[in-house]
Amino acid sequence: MSAVRVLVGTKKGAFVLTGDAKRDRWDVSGPHFGGWEIYHLKGSPADPNRLYASQCSSWFGQMIQRSNDGGKTWEPVGNKFEYDGVTGTHQWYDGTPHPWEFKRVWHLETSLTDPDTVYAGVEDAALFRSTDAGRSWHELAGLRGHGSGSSWQPGAGGMCLHTILLHPSNPQRMFVAISAAGAFRSDDAGATWQPINRGLHSLYIPNPTAEVGHCVHRIAMHRARPNVLYMQKHWDVMRSDDGGDSWREISGNLPSDFGFPIEVHAHDPDTIYVVPIKSDSEHYPPDGKLRVYRSKTGGNDWEALTNGLPQSDCYVNVLRDAMCVDSLDPCGIYFGTSGGQVYASADSGDHWAPIVRDLPGVLSVEVQTVP
């Protein structure tokens, strides 16, 4: 019988939550790497027991950990992230030039076919790849060096490359998103890149429709329809039907179109999920009600999902990497909060229950469906 393994990165360690196919009984393992910030964990689709974790500390730096047994044991494998060539400058918050400095790995994305190949999105924004299971890392410098890098600037959380999407059938095509630069696409396996931000409108940059400078919080796709992309921008929920060439707003009737994560249902590419947050200065849900919003029409028409979620006095946040879906039927949805709760729904969002309530602040949530 299938089971699910939920990989939770927190401000003070990693946790592995293992549930049965009904997703109502859970075993909690952790903290792994107690005291360390675990920005993200990711399992390999080609070998579900191969996991990678980004372990970091403002004091001591970055380490990549690897597990070959589904998270029971781990080994540190590599931590040398050296930018390729002359690093140059990006914009600082006040618009002045600021040198690129490596700070941490925000996001790990494993190859769809090779467990030893993994991508890392880092702060200050750049894309790295390892083809030896995390031991050595090399920058795909065509992204940072494609021409607009000097005009990128940090978002409130830093200048991070936080989203990496691999096309399910075309290994040449991949997408990344950077706060605050925007979304980018490669059609040659990461060698060269182009900005794909036409249609985005951002009031906090001098030219609201500039080619780069947009604070994209997350992009998502469904494997069955990879030309359709969904985006949660700083403000605005957006959709592209042409692989990112153009975007249109689909915020519709959301109570706020600010937020961080966006996800697509595992079996229906028109069903998407967001978690509205009140504003960029008030990082908590509107009206103190924690509501996931679901659209079954690919955007614009949204319904609040509240059953089992706190509907009063709730002031947590849900970060961009902290929501995910499993591939069981019915589809399971998971998200983690800044208050340390990890909620799960085993019925596509109709009902929710906490798996755990009192972890350290959750930075990321990933789920694997395992045999």
Added chain:
Amino acid sequence: MIRVVLPSHLRILARVNGEVQLDIQGLVTQTTLLDALEISHPMLRGMIRDQVTGQRRPLVRFFACERDLSHESADAPLPESVENGVEPFLIVGAIAGG
């Protein structure tokens, strides 16, 4: 035998309990001590000093014999009581917040 006390985060990473003991032949300096430490515990490379420049990370400090050695030359001899193992060499995460 040189005695090294790691901060909690690095003891967890390196999976060590208590002090690390190092046998160093020749001059004992910050550089030779950290070289030996990184050989015995390779996962600590980059955690105490930059892997490329060799510079101490900004939020790491070195104490010994009730002195702050963080800003001493990395190639200066460490105190004799560190060299002979009477006093430990302390690697400390600077107290810069929670």
